Amino acid sequence: MTRFVQFCPMRWSDLDTRGHVADISYLRYLEESRLELIHRLLPRYEAQDLASGSVVTRQSMSYLRPLCYRAEPIVVETWVTDMKAAIVRFAHVVRDHAQVYVEGEADLVPLDLRYGTPRRLSENERTHFGAYRECAVAGSPAASMAKHGG
Numbered sequence: 846m847t848r849f850v851q852f853c854p855m856r857w858s859d860l861d862t863r864g865h866v867a868d869i870s871y872l873r874y875l876e877e878s879r880l881e882l883i884h885r886l887l888p889r890y891e892a893q894d895l896a897s898g899s900v901v902t903r904q905s906m907s908y909l910r911p912l913c914y915r916a917e918p919i920v921v922e923t924w925v926t927d928m929k930a931a932i933v934r935f936a937h938v939v940r941d942h943a944q945v946y947v948e949g950e951a952d953l954v955p956l957d958l959r960y961g962t963p964r965r966l967s968e969n970e971r972t973h974f975g976a977y978r979e980c981a982v983a984g985s986p987a988a989s990m991a992k993h994g995g
Contacts, residue, residue, distance in 0.1 A: 849977055851878040852918040865911040871947050872904065875937045878921040879951065882977070889973070898956035902932070906949040912939070919946075925978045931955060931963045933974055 859870035883899075912919070920940050927934040932954050939947040957964040966974075 847977055848922045848924040848979065849878065849882045851881050851921045851923065853877060853921055854918045855914055855916075857914065860914055863911075864913055866913075866946075868906075868908075871906060871908075871939060871949070874919070874921050874939055875904075875906075875923070875935075875949050875951060876901075878923040878937060879935055879953065882923055898958040899953050900956060901951050902954050903952040904949065905951075906947055908947055910944060910946055912946040915941075917941075923977070925974045926950070926980065928966065928971060928974060928978065930965050933966065933970075936979075 853874050855866070856870075859866050859873075861867040920942075922938045922940070924936055925933055926936045932952055935951045935953065937947075937949040937951070938945050939949075954963050955966055955970070956962065
């Protein structure tokens, strides 16, 4: 299947005192990629509910190596590893052309904004995210994270 690829510019404010990307900045990179996937692509399926109401219920990251500031953008790949009735599990990697720096996962739950409660994924949302579904296979970031309890 297809992975969603986002090129994220690094900001000077993303760095810690040692000149490495700070932990919280990685979470922002992953969030920006998920939001871009949702907001840019869901309108094709007339499925705006998820774009306006969802919550991340779980996140995890594995730091593989430090990433220092650079002028060129980093790459964040995002894909779906699992879909249940009311949850989408995303996997992410933060990389450049040669190395992976972070692997991450996040569970997203759609909300019914009228009641403030979780709701089931619509068929349009399932179709949209199905295009980015990739099963965790041996050697993949999602499989590696599962093996390490991520």
